[in-house]
Amino acid sequence: MHDVVIVGAGPVGLFLACELGLAGCSVLVLEREPESGSPLKGKLLGIRGLSAASIEAFRRRGMLHELRTASGVHDTPGADAEAHEPTSLRGGHFAGMRLDPGRIDAAALPYRLPGAAMDGMRTYLEAVETTLSEQAIRLGVEIRHGVTVSALTQNEKSAIAHAGEHEYAARWVVGCDGGRSTVRGLAGFSFVGTEPQFTGYTMQVTVAGAEKLHFGTNLTPTGMYLHFAAGHIAMADFDGGAFDRSQPLTRDHLQSVLRRVSGTDVTLTEVHLASSFTDRAMQTTTYRRGRVLLAGDAAHIHSPLGGQGLNTGLGDAMNLGWKLAATVHGHAPDGLLDTYTRERHPVGAKVLDWSRAQVAVMRPDPHCQAIQGVVRDLIGTGDGATYVSERLSGVSIRYDLGSEHPLVGRSAPDLHLEDGTRLSDLMRDGRGVALDFSTARSLRGAAEGRESRIRYAAGPAEDDLGLGAVLVRPDGVVAWAGERTPDREAFEEAAGQWFGGPES
Template sequence: MDHDVVVVGGGPVGLMTACELALAGVRVAVVERRTDVDPTIKAIGLHIPSVEAFQRRGLLPALLEAQGRQARELLAALPRRADLARVPVSSDIAGHFAGITVPRSLVDYGDPDFGAAWSRDMMPVSQQALEAILAGRAAELGAELRQGAEMVKFADDGDGVDVELDSGERWRCGWLVGADGGRSAVRRGAGFDFPGTDPEITGHQAVVEFADPEVLTPGWNRTENGIYVYTPLPGRILTVEMDGPPPDRHAPVTHEELQDSVRRVSKTGVTITSVRSATRFTDHARQASTYVRGRVVLAGDAAHVHSPFGGQGLNLGLGDALNLGWKLAATVHGWAPAGLLDSYTRERHPVGAWVLDWTRAQIALMRLDPLTESLRRIVGDLVATPGGATYMAKKLSGVLQKYDLPGDHPLVGCSVPDPGGRIAEALRTGRAVLTGPDHLAGAGASRAGRLTHVESDAPMLVRPDGYVAWAGTAPGDTAGLEEALRRWLGGS
């Protein structure tokens, strides 16, 4: 084998997967056709599970530095934006659902589901900053990053995968991971099915300069022609038209096309003077029935596509990478217990299915007919209650994410509560963590290379991805521990 694993796609999901594999000692290469970070406007927020994942890998300081840098750049632009004074500033927004805002003041942040979370809010960090952080970390861990290269074909013969690059170079690897986006060549080449629903909207998102920005109303706006969202700083505009998908989804977005869309939807004569970044999207929603086929694995948009509303896509893909990385590494190293890699689909597919439903529901609530307007008023009334606002905030933040794992303890399947950060510190190695009194350290001694012990009064087995696989009811309780160790970490 030239490589244990080849990852196709060098975006955040592919890079996070490579980081996880390299951390576990796997020889991994990433193939990315771009030679630099894609500047196109994309997701700008990490949900709570994603932030916790970065914390558990020691990357939280880099995130905070990137967040601070973005804030400084925005502040530096303030004197140049006279229209900023028109922006309704409010700290009472915890998010939105189809443009219906969730009042922060009504959210019960004392709810137990928020109790163990690192933060209550998403962290605004651009996808470009994430790529830079993850690329640096992957290289530091020894992953090979092959930029400016494209996979042209591959063949899975059951014992490994032969990969050919556009340069003519050929590699032999044990596993191939497709993290190459919604039009994934890996998914198509391996024959994964991709059922779902066809699109009914055309959306545009861009960062632009306007000659006459005062004619636009900041925030979410509905007109008889569609929806537009305008953020004067930094000139971010989004339009949604309910007239079906574009004739060519993947053609470059032109200045004329973007200006026509903004004028139609806003019903103004606004003029765009320059376009810094622009993209086109639809509500095309599809999901692979399985994420593993032979020696080929899918992650991120290669496994599931949907509209961008709610910023779920990036976070969903990062969750895939965290769940997959340690399981594929265990498989490569030969100690994975039976069914471990299969649990990747079993655990992540329901999360992806929920995201597709969440985004489809938002599109349904964005329709412009009188029946939908009536429904929006009712949903708006529900969201404006403490129970409704709390439910929405929990869903938006990701704190309700839980895996259906064997065991009766309420913590099993949940992200591990870690008030002091000691477990996160131990998880930086990429190994599982066993917490509890000193005598429990002996229970995992035979799996020393896969497990770290942290002294605590609360006995728990925490998987490398930070999710609780087993928990005892008392400090000395070990009932079911050995079974859990075998299920997740294999035999001694």
């Protein structure tokens, strides 16, 4: 019996598998597709933007350089590939209205060190999955393709995924099997939300008269379309989601929609690849039922506007991984696994509302178009651009951990010790980190009493942000922050809350 069976070998399932493998868990990943590759995951239709939060996660696990290489992002000659900031994908958009990167005030973010705090990186799904699957295999994770889960049973000690005549038993099962999750349905999760307003399309085509289409994102009186290079076009037709997966995506239909939303008479001479989607926004009421958990699109779906889906799912995996591993190994404090839903469900709910807000602004009617004008004015200001960029980058996420300290619950800044060590360097083994900048070193014994769960590092920092010490969870979230003279008793309490008692 495995410790964990993960259903779904997409980016979320693979990232979670890496986290669990790093912690020494026995992990089996089941994927229904017979092979990992797909044209829809390639460099055109599979293109995705990684947020600052996701890039931090890859950096903390030492996978950023490999991901950059797989994505075709070349490092600056002579630069440290892990330390160097990724190729900028700064700014983003709200409902197709682009932000001016020059108006974004990174200094306005609390406790962020100088640097490209909100920059992102362009990649594509195949590159992400390749990087993660190779890392998972190195960590001893087993990945099986061509396995379709058809039933799920569980008891107080285990859960079993059934696939035909085969049974895959584990102490825990995690569904990372996408928006049409089989695990979600089999385990009886409630899935609630709002119905779609549009059918969206993404396609790689050959277009006669392509010069009539404006590049970039275009909001029109009849819909929306995005025109990229090499015949890559996306569009939204506000038909209430009626067409999605209900009929074949023929050349005539795609041409008709494109002509309508673009207001042009372009002709599609050839359709190479095409798929559809909607802005249906749904979320499970909890992310755990017994010994079955959900992450990524299995737990929440919404439109791809703003590129939040992949990044939110990776955040789920980073949050869940260390908590589930601690539970497997028997040293999790009481209720640790329940904090997964408590912390990540509100994040997912905000992303769904962010998606709904964009759809509402994009609707092709005079009232919504009037709102577009107001929103354009607002995001054209420094405060407006910074607010939207904070939301897109993920750096504004803060979990309520019961502390008034403004850094607690936030992603830790990548603090640099004077010996050249970075916080991200200390997190590659998946342990928590106690950084002690004070001269007293009074936290050493308390941290080293949990040395298999907490790495202790001491010494001056290039910029300690006025702190005496910080305790960082394995997912990079600050669990506790102390002033110039850290309170050992408070540190002990925080360490016990997140990492359990001292080791014998």
